[in-house]
Amino acid sequence: MTALGFLYPGHSAEDDYPRIEQLIASDIRLDLVHTEIGEDAHRVDALLRTGSAERLAAGVAELRLTGAEAVVWASTGGSFVHGWEGAHEQVRGLARTAGMPASSTSFAFVHAVRELGVRRVAVGAAYPDDVTALFVEFLRAGGVEVTASHGAGAVTAAEAGDWGGKELYALAKEADHPGAEAVLLPGTALHTASHVQALEQHLAKPVLTANQVTVWEALRLTDRRVNAPQLGELFTREPIVQA
Template sequence: MTALGFLYPGHSAEDDYPRIEQLLSSDIRLDLVHTDIGEDAHRVDALRATGSPERLAAGLEQLRLSGAEAVVWACTSGSFAHGWEGAHEQVRGLARAAGMPASSTSFGFVHALREIEVRRVAVAATYPDDVAELFAGFLRAGGTEVTGVRGAGIVTAAEVGAWGEREVLALARSADTPDAEALLLPGTALHTVAHIPALEKELGKPVLTANQVTAWEALRLTDRRVNAPQLGALFTREPVVQV
């Protein structure tokens, strides 16, 4: 059994994780602990506070007791809001406090793009424009070319969590550009896992979403590869065969 640990801020789209678990191998368990979101606002100061070391450390003991082998901070904005170097320091501190490999959703996007060998992406974010641009800047720092950024201007995770397939598809269509090799939907407050097949069919390209890449990043940390077509192009590569 491979146990994967996630620190998830507040309550919005956490039900994506049981759905992911059902689509993965039966010997993989996803353990999720909720952290204190503080002020529910997609504003840079509030986002940095959401990902503070104190708030992240508060959930680690429960994950250790669950037997988690790796932990991912399941929050895109609460990691990239610290900048490229600050986000690295955040996960280094998380790994030290947890005593296990650690990462964040923001780095999950960067590593997933390298996995599928994509360099040019469009960003469809529910965030206000200034926060969406911070994510684009984070991607650029990781070596990705951003062909376009569309922000939906939503301030709270609670509102994002109420979106359904119609709103997600509309945002994706509006943000996609012809020269983008993939479309990215950041924001772990957004329900996307059930919509990935429809998104990729509609756009005709890989679609990476926050909760999807968060789970993939935890698998990467534990050296697991899983073929799960319903989770999109990121999960359709053949799993590594252990000899």
């Protein structure tokens, strides 16, 4: 049994994780600990506070009790707003506090893009434009070429968490670009676990979503590979990236 730990801010789309665990259908357990979100706002200042070292550390003691072998900070906005270097420092601090390998959803996107062997992507985010632009900047710092981006303007995680399949498909369609080899949908507040395969069929290209890549990243940290086609192409390919 491999136990994977996740620090998840607030309550929006946490039910994606038991769904993903079910789709993986292996000896892998996904353990979720909720962290304090503070003010629910897709603003830079609020997101910086959400991802503060103090709030992450508060969830670590509970996470240790689960027997987790690795931890991922399950927040895109709460990591990339710190910038490339700041996000590195964030996960280094988390690893020291937790005493286990650590990463975050933002780095998971970069690693997953490399895993797919693509370089050009389109971004469809629930965030306002200014926050979406920071995610694009983060991806570019990681060597990912962003051909197009779209911010849907949701001002809170709760708003994004209420979106259903209709809004999700509209977001992906609005974001897609002929030059993009994959479409990225950041935001762990979005319910995407049940839609990845259909989105890929609809767009005819790989789709990476926040909760999907977050779980994949935890698997990567523990050197586990699983085949789960319902979670998209990312979960069916032979590994390209090993570190």
